[in-house]
Amino acid sequence: MPFQPIPQPPHSAGEPYRGLRARIDASQIPSPIDSIETDKENWEKQTYMTLPGVNPPLSTTDFVAFDQGNSNPKHMRVTTWNLPNSAHLTRECDIPLAVVVQPFADLDPREEPVPLVDCGPSGPARCAQCRGYINPWCTWVAGGNRWKCNLCSHETEVSQEYFSNLDPNFMRLDHADRPELNKGTVDFIVESDEYWAPPPLPKLAPTYFTPEPPPPTPREPVPLHYLFALDVSMIAVESGFLQSVCSVLLDVLYGGTAADGSTFEPCFPQGCRIAILTFDQALHFYNLSADLPHAHQLVVGDLEEIFLPLRNGLFVDPWESRTVVENLIGSLAERNSQTVIRESCLGGALIAGLASLAGRGGHIVMFQCTMPTIGPGALEPPTDESHVYGTDKERTLFIPRVRAWHQIAEECSDEGIGVSMFLGMSRTIDIGSIGIVPSTTGGELFFHPRYNPARDQIVLASQLQRLVTRTTAFSCVMRIRCSHGLRVSKYYGNFQERSPTDLTLGVFDSDKAVSALLGHSQTLDERQYAYLQCAVLYTSVDGQRRVRTCNLALPVVSLAGNVFRYADMDAVVCHLARESMTSLSSRRMAQIREDLTDKCSSILLGYRRNCAAAAAQSQLIIPEAFRALPIYTLAITKSKPLKGRNVSADVRNYYAKKILSMSVRNTMQYLYPRLLALHNLDENAALADATTGHFYLPSLMRDSHMFMEAHGVYLIDNDEFMIFWVGASVSPQILLDLFGVDDIGALDPSDMTELPILDTRLSQQVQYILGHRYSQRGRVPKMLVVRQNMDGMEIEFSDMLVEDQNNSAMSYLDYLCLVHKQIGAALTNGGSLSSNASLRGSPW
Structure with a gap:
């Protein structure tokens, strides 16, 4: 029986190609699946050694890496593993120079865990000039009395307790016993109070009132505290969202019995404390002390001057107070079953969480069902958004409508507090406004529109379990340091950028990544490696202050062919996606889609001019490293934040914030399912x-x-x-x-x-x-x-069939024709795509 493909399924209308088609054989167009399957065959049966000079496996491959001084690619990926030696060569190649860092990424069970190093009260050895951390790429001089920083070349004295003699190869005798000297990713324990999180700057007008304000001194590390805040308004009750949340929360805290009769264990981390807050048009705090027969409720109705009504009994060990906690959570749905209150003071609940966790940091987990229409950050129902598409007002859909949301987000981040939100709404909730809080504090959004318990509770349960079980750090400060000749020009992700060099995150977990765009400040020496070091100062779940360092040494080259040969398409695609999502608040979507096509064509044009100039102009030449770049670029334009036609602002904002924090692997699998x-x-x-x-x-x-x-x-x-x-x-x-x-x-x-x-x-x-x-x-x-x-x-x-003509965009074959046309025009007329708008030929 001959193969009979189905007709195109129902879809949102696509965009036909305009003009003369290039001669591209549909059966010969590059397939991303071929690259993915070939890479799996190559790397799933052998170990990837991380020393410089080898292209790493694709992010979609389940590979095993052995750390030899360069961090595992699961922790750090760069857009090319051979750095161009100058800004001129970077412009010639047109490959964005970027690094994507996922410091707490989950490792394969077959890989060695990240080593934990205790260097004593004085902490890890650090460069006296740039404050970089000791790593495998430092060298030892003066008989081991000094070490030379690989980032700035400064020589720092070795402390007496850290001294070791050198062998004939100028390596320390204890080299093999020091993980920080041979592993690219290391956790340092830092006991000194100089590493404690600093207090936020004093404010002219306090956000909340408390009889016991936190001391204006650095925060002493404590185990992670969770505040679970539940919307108990009428919509939350009627939709079944509140009942689902209570059921799932009890399962996470204490385990339970599945539908098939099997039992499952609790997954809440030992040693962490919890508090429960409920809210509608008022705030309801609960005293959960173990010596009480049941939880005592304290109501704060004044949303203009929010205060914390108790300290003792607010945060408790869930096992010590199990009876009180179980009874409270188990009765919340019934207790609020007759409510007629439709209002919800989400902003007030966040400020209450800020007041309760100030001075120690923690994680606020919100469960929200309706747009906040009362209290701090109150929002009016939005007007029809369809008329702003295609205009300069389009960007207003992606920024908060009320300044209060910015302020709440910044204060939570300053206090080392992360905020995650589970949204179970039945109508618009304005993620463009409230979503700024999770995205600034390093938290996460979980999106359940038109919540249906029968359909969505299983997903909600797995999301909450993942949230409390994955590797999580809080009260985080992150910095990426570069060696001489390189600099970080911009960061992308979910964080607060308090200074040009430091990023602040309330929480930072194993599913989140941050990327940085790099630039040249001078020409690099081809005889030397270029170095990158990411350092994250954080508090672990069990209350220990640590620094996680991730290091890379990268060869420097002067030939474009070497840059393209060692290019990393996965990192390039991830960077382009993040850059596009960041631009939504300042540019129109049509312009962003045009720029994405230009950048794709520019990379292929850079290869054509520098590595395949002798090929016929009518031939479309795609380098091996970027064989699937056009389809992934097209997929970004078809993603929900950027696609044309009718997509609600809530959906666009949710996916934009999600893509901004995704790992490289998740980004690739989301774009090409x-x-x-x-x-x-x-x-x-x-x-x-x-x-x-x-x-x-x-x-x-x-x-x-x-x-x-x-x-x-x-x-x-x-x-x-x-x-x-x-x-x-x-x-x-x-x-x-x-x-x-x-x-x-x-x-x-x-x-x-x-x-x-x-x-x-x-x-x-x-x-x-x-x-x-x-x-x-x-x-x-x-x-x-x-x-x-x-x-x-x-x-x-x-x-999700991104190769088809849908999502108001072209098919893959038509898109290749467009890219080919742009490259051909640039070769014929000279100049670059980025500087000559007439070469674009964009369909949008």
Whole structure:
């Protein structure tokens, strides 16, 4: 039976190509899947050694790295692993010079954990001039009495207790026993109070009132405190959101029993304390002392002068006060079941959390259902947003409408407090305003529009579990130092930039990354490495002050060919996405989309001019390192923050803030979702080999309807949604093996929140694939089942097929034609794309 692709699924209208088409064979266009699968074959069976000179595996590969002095690529990736020696060469290549840092990234279980080093009361050795930390790339002089900083070349005296003699190779005799001298990523314990978090600057007008203000001295490290703040307004009760939150919170704190009768353990970190705050048009504090028969409620109704009504009993050990806490959380939904209060004072609740955690730092976890219309930061319902698209007012959708949200965010960040928000609203909530608080403090947004407990509670539970179990630091200050000739020109991510060099984050967890754009301040020496060091000063969950350092040594080159050969497309794409999201508050979306196309074309033009000038002008030349750059650039323009047509401002803001903090791996998987044909799985795919016990995962397929058949079942996953697409002509046996029904009409998408566990080979294979992906990201995405031409959510599925003509943008083939046209015009007319608007030929 010949292959019959399905017609294009329902979609938001695309953009046709205008003008004469270039001669590009559709069957020969570069596929990102080929690169991904080839890289997996190369690196999943061997260890990546981190010494300079080798291209690292792609971020999408499950590789194992051995730290030899350069940090694991999971912690640091640069846009090229051979740095151009001058600003001129950087401009010639047009590859943005950037580094993406994920200091607390989860490592593969087969990799060595990050070593913890205790250098005693004096702390780690630091350069007396640039204050850089000792690392494997420093050298030793004067018989080991001084060490030369690799960042600034200054020589610093070695303290008596840190001294060691040198061997004939000028290496310390204790080199092998000192992780900080041979590992690129290290945690230093710092006991001195000079490393404690400084107090915020005094304010003319206090935000809150307390009889016991925190002392104006550096904050002594304490274990992480969590404040759970719950919206108990009428909408939260009626939607079932409050009941779900209470149920999930109890499971996280104390464990419970699953639907199948199995029990699960609590996952809340030992030693941490919790407080409970509820709010509607007033604030409700609770005394949770273990010696009380039940929690005592204290109500603060004055939202103009918020004060903290108690200190003792506010934060408690959840195990010592288990009876009190369980009774309170278990009764909140019933206690508020008859409420008629629709208002919610989210801003007031945040200020109350700030007052309770001031002086010690911590994490505020908010559960919110409605737009805050009362108290600090009160918002008016927004006007129709459709009329601002395409105008200069478009950027106002991405900035807070009330200044108070900026102030709350900055004060929380100054106090070492992170804020995360779970949003379960049924109508607009203005993420453009309230979302500034999580994004400034290093927290996270969790988005559940039109919350349905039957569908969304399982996702909510996994998100909250991930939030409390992942590696988390708080009261953080981060700085990236460069060696002579380099400088950091701009940072991208979710943080507060208090100074040109230091970033402040209330919390910083293993899922978050920060990137920095680098620039040349002078020509670099090709005979020397260039160095980068990221240092994060933080407090661990158990209350220990530490510094995590990540180091890179990079070769310097003067030839464009070497720059392109060692380019890292994943880091480039991540940087372009972050740069685009940052621009939303200052530029129109159409301009951002045009610039993305220009930057993609400029990189390919840089390669053409410097490395393939002899090729025919009519030929589209794409370097091996950037084979998939056009499709990933197109995918950025099709992402929800930037796509055309009707997308609500809340959705745009949520995804923009999410992309700004994503790791490189998550960014790549979000932009180009993983598509898998489940009906064509090999017999042994995703099943353990009887002799070796090894699993192998099936190959992915390209994101286009041109490769899909109507009798198939497909799984697409972008880390936010996991969608099963069921073809109209699917075999009843496949339906029975996977879903437990033999008729497509009997398949009810609204009822299916989890894939049923069946005693069939196909079910076991798919369950393993899902389990593998859950373990990779640590949480469960939202699951949807859509049937061909039967379910409205098929639009969500079709929009994830980024190679098709959809999302108000071109198909991949048409986009390649556009890029080819731009490059051809630049070669014919001379000049660069960035300086000559007439060469753009943009369709937008």
